[in-house]
Amino acid sequence: MSTLSFLLDGFQTALQPHNLLFAFIGVLIGTTVGVLPGIGPISGVALLIPVTASMTSGLSPEQAAASSIILLAGVYYGAMYGGSTTSILLNTPGESSSVVTTLDGYQMARQGRAGVALAIAAIGSFVAGIVALIGLVLLAEPLSNVALKFGPAEYFSLMMLGLAAVSGLAGKSMTKAWIMTVCGLLLSTIGLDNVSGVARFTYDISYLYGGLEFLTVAVGLFALGEVFKSILHNEKNDGEIAKIGRILPTKSDLRESAGPIARGSLLGFFTGVLPGAGATLASFFSYILEKKVSKHPENFGKGAIAGVAAPESANNGASGGAMIPLLTLGIPGSGTTAILMGALIMYNVQPGPLLFDEHPEVAWGLIASMFIGNVMLLILNMPLVKVFAKIIQTPTKYLLPLIIAISVFGVYAVQVTTFDVFLLLAFGLLGYWLAQHDYPLAPLVLGLVLGPMIENNMRRALTASNGDYLVFVEKPISLVLLIIAFLWIAVPMVMKLRGKSIIVNEDM
Amino acid sequence: MNKTADRIAAVAFLAIGALFMVESLRLSKSAYGSVVGPNVFPFLLGLILVLLSVKLLFETRRYAEAADEKPPRQYKKFLIILVAAILYAALMETIGYVIMTFLFLVVGFQTMAKGTLWKSVVVAAGFSLGVYGLYVKLLQGTLPSWPVWFQ
Incomplete structure (x- = not known):
């Protein structure tokens, strides 16, 4: 019962006119970001943090946090919608979670059914968004109640599990993923130590006392890194755009895709809840599942509507599911949620089990706004799909320098030093080089965001045990979490040794 | 995967890890009321980074020498x-x-x-x-x- 009343309060927050506007701007920009091939959801969300920070500057801290997270989350799932548009019309996925959609989506477009494919993708995303929302409402309260019983040792182990899950699945080489994670954690130690007040690795550079700003690092690595890549590789978006044609799906289209949407939503949601799995894997899994379940598996790859409906539902379900570990446990399961978490921390809102008690307005407002955002996306996407298709043709000539200018503006607006702008450019170069050589970037950002919390919990646990490191394996819950973390790394390794190929999350 | 690039990277990460280890030795060893000082966490991480870099360095030996044909870059x-x-x-x-x-x-x-x-x-x-x-x-x-x- 209390959950329901909290949810109603959340709707009250989300239905305030300015929050409706923020949700609308969020999904609109998100769809645009998803459609534009140059920027994915991660860089889109990172780029918008400073913009939202300045937009919400007139509000009270609590309201500002709620409004900006509403906008940023809108960007996140808006991008999931938008990503499908380019997959279907251009045969180039806007981001990696829509890669599978190209298989059947583009075939449908070639048969003149692009409009129907886009509509089914939007409907599937909508249904999945609602499924994820219901799951979030049902699971949030119990999960955070469990997590409330955790002490520092359990927390430390839980976060190790989060890191293990993300690093274990990210990129081609696990060694490289771990190197990136550890680098992120190391970077997080720069600045004043918040237990003892000792300055660490600052070398008397006053800008470093506050630590490396997570925003600067994230925008540099993701947004600028991608811009540099597009310039160097001379990437152009001048492919042939398919005609959209009729948009409304027929009854038989809907009947054919009802099952795939339902299965895709559920599968996506549960994949999203698992840290590290995320939207890309969810879309792959659901495509494979549909092909197995289908009576006509030979139609897949030739324009089967189920091949569009299932993965598009799954990736949206996953992005909703990924909110659960973030909001209830304070553990982001992917690069994008790590960035959302960083944004919340910037507003002094700590995601985790206490979030629902301390900042109910933020937590429930966000949940309610996800529902509203999904309705907006459906309304926005069905009639406006032709407008969004036009955005694809934005010439890179203007787009790329503008992204650099927006990044510089964003970082300067928040930090007000040119030191951070230089740092931004440096991380841009680093991000390009690292991505070019298969070093996944998401674990680094994750390490940077989780670093201070891991360290604090570790030190608190060790202080309580008088420096005895065995405390992490003596507490049963902590031990179980550590064992799961270990298995998460060990099992894929063993499978690899046996010569089995494992699916990895390329977008991480 | 590029052999030379990964070797350079591995050495660089090795140096970074070692640097953090050495530098954390100069930090205070204890915080007020706790035996665990601000040096412990960075030191452990530096150590892990060193070990991982060595692992990466060994892995590069198994890379196939790929004919490096880079598309033209701008x-x-x-x-x-x-x-x-x-x-x-x-x-x-x-x-x-x-x-x-x-x-x-x-x-x-x-x-x-x-x-x-x-x-x-x-x-x-x-x-x-x-x-x-x-x-x-x-x-x-x-x-x-x-x-x-x-x-």
Whole structure:
């Protein structure tokens, strides 16, 4: 019962006119970001943090946090919608979670059914968004109640599990993923130590006392890194755009895709809840599942509507599911949620089990706004799909320098030093080089965001045990979490040794 | 995977890890009321990074020597834009946001593809003035305004 009343309060927050506007701007920009091939959801969300920070500057801290997270989350799932548009019309996925959609989506477009494919993708995303929302409402309260019983040792182990899950699945080489994670954690130690007040690795550079700003690092690595890549590789978006044609799906289209949407939503949601799995894997899994379940598996790859409906539902379900570990446990399961978490921390809102008690307005407002955002996306996407298709043709000539200018503006607006702008450019170069050589970037950002919390919990646990490191394996819950973390790394390794190929999350 | 690049990276990460280990030895060993000082966490991480780098170094031995056929890269364009961005950052506080953003964008647009100059000028002026007007005038944010010698 209390959950329901909290949810109603959340709707009250989300239905305030300015929050409706923020949700609308969020999904609109998100769809645009998803459609534009140059920027994915991660860089889109990172780029918008400073913009939202300045937009919400007139509000009270609590309201500002709620409004900006509403906008940023809108960007996140808006991008999931938008990503499908380019997959279907251009045969180039806007981001990696829509890669599978190209298989059947583009075939449908070639048969003149692009409009129907886009509509089914939007409907599937909508249904999945609602499924994820219901799951979030049902699971949030119990999960955070469990997590409330955790002490520092359990927390430390839980976060190790989060890191293990993300690093274990990210990129081609696990060694490289771990190197990136550890680098992120190391970077997080720069600045004043918040237990003892000792300055660490600052070398008397006053800008470093506050630590490396997570925003600067994230925008540099993701947004600028991608811009540099597009310039160097001379990437152009001048492919042939398919005609959209009729948009409304027929009854038989809907009947054919009802099952795939339902299965895709559920599968996506549960994949999203698992840290590290995320939207890309969810879309792959659901495509494979549909092909197995289908009576006509030979139609897949030739324009089967189920091949569009299932993965598009799954990736949206996953992005909703990924909110659960973030909001209830304070553990982001992917690069994008790590960035959302960083944004919340910037507003002094700590995601985790206490979030629902301390900042109910933020937590429930966000949940309610996800529902509203999904309705907006459906309304926005069905009639406006032709407008969004036009955005694809934005010439890179203007787009790329503008992204650099927006990044510089964003970082300067928040930090007000040119030191951070230089740092931004440096991380841009680093991000390009690292991505070019298969070093996944998401674990680094994750390490940077989780670093201070891991360290604090570790030190608190060790202080309580008088420096005895065995405390992490003596507490049963902590031990179980550590064992799961270990298995998460060990099992894929063993499978690899046996010569089995494992699916990895390329977008991480 | 590129053998040379990964070897260089592995050595670099090894150095970074070692540096953090050495430097954390200079930090205080204990915090008030706790036996675990601010040095422990970075030291352990540095150690892990060193071990991982060694692992990466060993893994590079198994890489197949791939014939490196790189597609042509637009180094010239990239360098011009990078230098422009560095100048943009360096001069922003003296010359001001609007002028530097405008100049950076015009250079950027024209470097990406030579086209009619007036179009680039219009887009660049629109963006720089638009951001300045919205952020500084409307939202009361802080950006370096006009050249220092004007004020």
